[in-house]
Amino acid sequence: MQAKLSDLGMRQRPSDITRLMTFALEQPNMLSLAAGFTDNESLPIEDVREIVEEIADSGAMGKTTLQYGANKGRDRLRSLLAKRIRSFDTIDESHLDEKNLFISNGSQQALYLAIQTLCDPGDFVLVEQPTYFVFLEILQGFGVNALAMPMREDGEIDLAGLERLLSQFESEGNLDKVKALYLVSYFSNPSGHCVSEKVKSDIGSLLSRQKEPIAVIEDAAYRELYYENPFDSRSGLALESFNHLPVLYTSTLTKPYASGLKVGYSYCSDTNWLNSMLNVKGQQDFGTANFAQAIVEHALASGRFDAHLNSLRGLYKSKMLTLHESLGESLKSLGWKWEEPAGGLYLWLKSPNGMRTDGESPFHSSCIENGVFYVPGNLCFPGNEDRSRIRLSFGSLNLEDIREAALRFVAAAASMTDSAIA
Ligand SMILES: Cc1ncc(COP(=O)(O)O)c(C=O)c1O
Numbered sequence: 001m002q003a004k005l006s007d008l009g010m011r012q013r014p015s016d017i018t019r020l021m022t023f024a025l026e027q028p029n030m031l032s033l034a035a036g037f038t039d040n041e042s043l044p045i046e047d048v049r050e051i052v053e054e055i056a057d058s059g060a061m062g063k064t065t066l067q068y069g070a071n072k073g074r075d076r077l078r079s080l081l082a083k084r085i086r087s088f089d090t091i092d093e094s095h096l097d098e099k100n101l102f103i104s105n106g107s108q109q110a111l112y113l114a115i116q117t118l119c120d121p122g123d124f125v126l127v128e129q130p131t132y133f134v135f136l137e138i139l140q141g142f143g144v145n146a147l148a149m150p151m152r153e154d155g156e157i158d159l160a161g162l163e164r165l166l167s168q169f170e171s172e173g174n175l176d177k178v179k180a181l182y183l184v185s186y187f188s189n190p191s192g193h194c195v196s197e198k199v200k201s202d203i204g205s206l207l208s209r210q211k212e213p214i215a216v217i218e219d220a221a222y223r224e225l226y227y228e229n230p231f232d233s234r235s236g237l238a239l240e241s242f243n244h245l246p247v248l249y250t251s252t253l254t255k256p257y258a259s260g261l262k263v264g265y266s267y268c269s270d271t272n273w274l275n276s277m278l279n280v281k282g283q284q285d286f287g288t289a290n291f292a293q294a295i296v297e298h299a300l301a302s303g304r305f306d307a308h309l310n311s312l313r314g315l316y317k318s319k320m321l322t323l324h325e326s327l328g329e330s331l332k333s334l335g336w337k338w339e340e341p342a343g344g345l346y347l348w349l350k351s352p353n354g355m356r357t358d359g360e361s362p363f364h365s366s367c368i369e370n371g372v373f374y375v376p377g378n379l380c381f382p383g384n385e386d387r388s389r390i391r392l393s394f395g396s397l398n399l400e401d402i403r404e405a406a407l408r409f410v411a412a413a414a415s416m417t418d419s420a421i422a
Contacts, residue, residue, distance in 0.1 A: 069290035073103025107264030130380035146382030192341025204241030326406030
């Protein structure tokens with residue numbers, strides 16, 4: 001006899017990427033440019049060894065790190081992170097009070113809590129095209145519709161188009177079903193794009209004019225992973241046009257420090273929404289692992305976090321350039337297009353003449369035959385519309401493997417062009 005699942009249970013389906021990766025990993029000698037993993041070699045194991053020793057030597061206080069902690073997270077960590085956001089956004093405590101900041105099991109948990117507490121099945125969440133594909137999976141899991149925002153050629157949101165879309169929902173009496181707008185605002189996964197402060201500010205004004213509250217979820221997971229300079233745009237938390245909107249700002253200590261510690265953090269400007277998320281978090285885990293939080297807290301307070309992050313910036317820049325240059329002119333001459341990002345972990349490619357790159361395409365099979373694996377870009381579009389895009393991640397492979405993976409990718413691309421000509 002099989003368990004009788006809930007509607008939510010029955011809606012769940014294996015994520016496309018997990019399916020594809022399981023398949024790819026079964027292939028011997030596969031080089032994966034797919035997973036958004038961080039660099040293996042540089043993981044800060046020596047930092048963590050020292051920190052654990054310091055914690056162990058700190059007596060009773062140290063011992064409590066192995067005890068359950070508060071649902072919202074460790075006070076000192078929350079205070080350090082609130083200070084960090086204030087300094088990025090040049091705002092003071094009156095703008096950003098740490099009582100509205102909580103720690104989660106990665107920022108992924110915060111995204112899940114946000115949708116769980118805002119949306120019912122059949123509701124809508126506005127998303128960029130492309131967007132973070134695991135967020136699309138959360139929406140699908142809750143039976144919530146991802147509503148694609150019209151985009152401009154330069155990758156920014158088309159505000160006039162968005163306004164028309166919202167008016168259409170209003171005239172159909174469905175505006176109350178549009179619950180949130182999700183933005184991956186810094187060095188986006190997958191496109192590397194950053195949302196300018198002007199566009200962000202205009203989004204705030206547009207949403208503030210609506211008759212129904214539409215929350216903003218600003219996902220700043222890659223904000224600190226710039227290569228040379230931070231992207232010059234404050235978050236929505238600092239913008240006047242966001243003052244009267246419910247805003248959730250999420251970020252993470254995984255990508256810029258140690259993904260295995262899985263500590264994320266969020267600031268929510270709306271106390272009612274925040275309390276609801278915390279109540280659900282209380283039911284899910286009543287607190288993120290206290291020990292993992294204590295480690296990142298020590299790393300932040302001692303300056304180790306920033307020292308490590310600084311070294312990662314140069315490292316990811318060199319990895320990005322290695323992939324970019326190894327794909328190089330040979331791929332460009334075949335008609336492929338991409339831009340060099342200024343931060344993050346991904347290159348976002350467009351195939352020539354709209355050639356299909358999705359998981360069922362001949363190009364995808366050709367890459368697998370050549371021993372290289374990527375994320376089909378269609379997974380990053382609500383409705384899978386654009387089948388000519390590819391996300392390549394340079395986070396986890398070493399430089400030599402990146403070069404080899406690029407050679408294999410170019411060989412697959414060349415063979416497809418040859419067969420297209422033949
Ligand atoms: C855009 C974006 N948001 C959120 C996350 C979740 O990261 P974590 O749960 O490690 O904080 C990721 C992870 O890849 C991401 O790419």
